[in-house]
Amino acid sequence: MKLAERLKGFDAYLGTEMNLRLTRMRAEGRDVINLGLGDPDVQPSEVQRQTLADACLDVDSHHYPSFYSPKPLKEAIANWYGRRFGVACDPDTEVIPLLGSADGLFHIHTCLLDVGDIALVPDPCYPAYVAGVKIAGGRVHSVPLLKQNGFLPDLEAVPADVARRARMIWVNYPNNPTAAVAGEDFYRRLIDWARRYEVAVISDNPYSEICFDGYRPPSFLQVDGAREVGVEFNSLSKAYNCCGWRTGMLLGNRDIIAAMNKIKSHSDRGMFYPLQVAATESLNGPTDFMQARNRAFQERRDVVLDALTAMGVAAHRSDATFYVWAEVPEGSGTSRDFCFKVLEAVSVWMIPGSMYGAHGEGYFRIALTHPSARLAEAMDRLKRLIG
Ligand SMILES: Cc1ncc(COP(=O)(O)O)c(C=O)c1O
Numbered sequence: 001m002k003l004a005e006r007l008k009g010f011d012a013y014l015g016t017e018m019n020l021r022l023t024r025m026r027a028e029g030r031d032v033i034n035l036g037l038g039d040p041d042v043q044p045s046e047v048q049r050q051t052l053a054d055a056c057l058d059v060d061s062h063h064y065p066s067f068y069s070p071k072p073l074k075e076a077i078a079n080w081y082g083r084r085f086g087v088a089c090d091p092d093t094e095v096i097p098l099l100g101s102a103d104g105l106f107h108i109h110t111c112l113l114d115v116g117d118i119a120l121v122p123d124p125c126y127p128a129y130v131a132g133v134k135i136a137g138g139r140v141h142s143v144p145l146l147k148q149n150g151f152l153p154d155l156e157a158v159p160a161d162v163a164r165r166a167r168m169i170w171v172n173y174p175n176n177p178t179a180a181v182a183g184e185d186f187y188r189r190l191i192d193w194a195r196r197y198e199v200a201v202i203s204d205n206p207y208s209e210i211c212f213d214g215y216r217p218p219s220f221l222q223v224d225g226a227r228e229v230g231v232e233f234n235s236l237s238k239a240y241n242c243c244g245w246r247t248g249m250l251l252g253n254r255d256i257i258a259a260m261n262k263i264k265s266h267s268d269r270g271m272f273y274p275l276q277v278a279a280t281e282s283l284n285g286p287t288d289f290m291q292a293r294n295r296a297f298q299e300r301r302d303v304v305l306d307a308l309t310a311m312g313v314a315a316h317r318s319d320a321t322f323y324v325w326a327e328v329p330e331g332s333g334t335s336r337d338f339c340f341k342v343l344e345a346v347s348v349w350m351i352p353g354s355m356y357g358a359h360g361e362g363y364f365r366i367a368l369t370h371p372s373a374r375l376a377e378a379m380d381r382l383k384r385l386i387g
Contacts, residue, residue, distance in 0.1 A: 009134040014355055032347045033378040040322055040369040042241040042293055051281045055274030065270030073097050073276045076283040077249045085219040093254045096261055097271055101206055101233040101248035109136035111259035112168045112200055120169040122153055124177055124356030129170045144359045151180035155193045163197040174207040174217050177356045177365040178325045179318035187223040194229040201230030207321040209239035209290055212298040215319035221252055231256045240282045247279040297322045300368040300375050307379035311387045322368040329386055335364050346381035
């Protein structure tokens, strides 16, 4: 048997491998603090869980999802974008529910790339973008996200001949892993640039509701002209505390939505009906729980940042996401050397920046996925090692 050559072009998702390793370490009796995985210790509300449970208990809920009308969920998504961002999308032609945004951000490459086509991908970035391009047979052209540019892409630095041949560009703000944010002015420049070169813009916005200090991240789609050039992914995972539900969405450009519908009609049969019901109710329901949740993330951010600053480790105090992007202390080797040394010495796992791309080298990412006291303990352990 010979496996496809394309498998050599990308690595398996690191989170899966690291979870196995950390589980083994725990089985050996080590008290591991996992600040790697972006899956926080927050839960969906009782109403959300009850809605899901009731829908599961209904004997009529268990057909193929295509048996049920997708309209209520599509309308709930469109209405949520209307209320939250002032964006009016037609639920029939400009919205598609996804099995987590990961589902769509994998297939989007098949929608847009023929073999050998260029995709512009930020570096560092969420690793699924790179893998998705390669699996679809496309070619990655990296767009560096540099500290001196606020971790925004310098669009004018993309060579014109590359931009002309590129079919799509990924943007992700609030950003994973750098925690940087982008304003409407950035999206305006991006739309002008995308029109000039006829490049589809793919905005990934799953952290839109994880924000602090009164900051409210915008949507790419709220800027004039966005829908002509692109689409936006969003997700209930982080916004509604339900990463495990696998409930996401894609909104915007009709041609891309139609292409995604076509591909997904073959790749899956839609979302399990009880999840459709629970996602619909969640999106139509109250959002006040987000304020208390975000206050807790903000407090955690400050606990970690204050401790890092006291240790002399540089990190940016971001207004959004539950990540801290910090600089590897001088003399600690590569980000990989540093993070694995910390794991072995004090049982704290943080993700090396190089795992998000070459320009992530020199950084590491901390996920604020534990209560403040546990984060403080992780920082104490780090201090013992480097402080
Ligand atoms: C930037 C980014 N995009 C997409 C996803 C996937 O989210 P979902 O749970 O909706 O599949 C994540 C998850 O961590 C992410 O960080």
